[in-house]
Amino acid sequence: MTPIEQGSVSVPAIQQYLTCAEALGTPTQDVLDRYGITREQLSDNTARLPGGVFQDILGELIRDTADPLFGLKTAQHVQPITYSIYGYMAMNSRNLGEAIERTPEYEKLVGDMGITKLIPRDGQFFARWDSNMTDPLVRRHVIENVLASWTIFARWITGKPHESGLEIRLEHAPPTRRELLPEFDRVFGCPVLFNQRETGVLLSAESMDLPLIQADQTVFSSLQETANQRLAELSGQTPVAVQVKSALRTLMKGGIPRKDTVAEKIGMTSRTMQRRLKEEAVSYQEILNELRHEMAIDLLENTDLSLEDIGHRLGFQEPRSFHRSFKLWTGETPGNFRKSTE
Structure with a gap:
């Protein structure tokens, strides 16, 4: 895997964290100023930040909010644009399975935070996410953000607000404050296992077949063409x-x-x-x-x-x-x- 310091991250990917920090009463402008990032830069959804800067900013936001559930809470602010143009491609896929299957090919548009793999297992599917974050504190919160964002976004594009995976697996330990555990159950709506050898969500075949409420292959094809062009541009730097x-x-x-x-x-x-x-x-x-x-x-x-x-x-x-x-x-x-x- 490529350490995040060697990669980059799209501007929309950091917006979730900034919005959540502000909602929790933590100003973000001082942090952005320290890294020379202007609001004008943040308004350009095609712009990218160095991966190391992204990780350092998240580290400061996590420490400033002092919220052990910061990563989990950031998922409440997920939007299609969070996933760059691929968020809109996912919305217009035929079903949830197609949206997930294409993630490994297009997730670089979002950033180099990690790598997704979809693994068939005994009639079910495990969507594994291998994080590229190297700061242990940031890594924990980003992992929780990614899996919670997947869950919330999947509910939205399928029109099923209570849809959940069969099981969530997290590589890190549970929060030290046990009273925080019910929040994981509320967000994910399924068993959450900690200290696992892999991170991801276990999905049923039925979930993979769920149709999407905005499926449109014409729109999808148009978006895919643009996405491929952007990938080619990014590849020129790789x-x-x-x-x-x-x-x-x-x-x-x-x-x-x-x-x-x-x-x-x-x-x-x-x-x-x-x-x-x-x-x-x-x-x-x-x-x-x-x-x-x-x-x-x-x-x-x-x-x-x-x-x-x-x-x-x-x-x-x-x-x-x-x-x-x-x-x-x-x-x-x-x-x-x-x-x-x-």
Whole structure:
């Protein structure tokens, strides 16, 4: 994962936190002034802030409000624009599942706060969120903001005010003041588990199929075109190796995509892609192997897919090829690795 200090965050993403701090009686102008951020900058929804600045501002707001539920409370201020143009794409998706499935591809428009993965599990779906925040205090509040915002936004776009996940999992410990726990139950409307090895929400297949009240494929297609253009602009500021890895992750749905398909995804020819990677002192195969390694561990830990299915998804034609590569990466077989994580 990329630490937040190496990324950036869209202006709309910080507005939730500023609005909440003001609502709690904490002025925000002094904090913004210290970081040289003007109200004019905050009125530009296409502008972005350095990731480190975003994290530092949140740290100050959290300490100034002295509210242990600040992250949870910020979710009450979620709006479509909070998610940049992707918020409006989500609203116009066919159903909730489609909106969630597209999140990994477009969440960079919102910022580099973390990475979403949708993992099928026993007829259900786990939407996992891996935070890039490096400040432990900020990380806790941002995680609670993200999951609570997902919950509230999903209720709004489905028109179901009481819709909830099956379970919320949080990597951090519960609040030290036990009287605060009922607020988690109120916000999420489902069991909330703390000290978990992963963060995210468990969803039923029925929830994924829920239609959206504003679904409009014509509007969606128009928004998607604009979103793709913005992603391309952002990619121009991102190392090609990172772009290639991201494109491969999106395209690997059951095999290895062709190089020219990956190059087209990031807006360049295959020859240009290879040249740019050489300039960055990394090869296409190295990136592919690194991603296969990461995906293999993820699928072994978080799904019930057979070893053969996992190998196929990673583009290995023969099970023994997958076994050989995995042992080279980790020093143990896929089967033994899975047993050690159970």
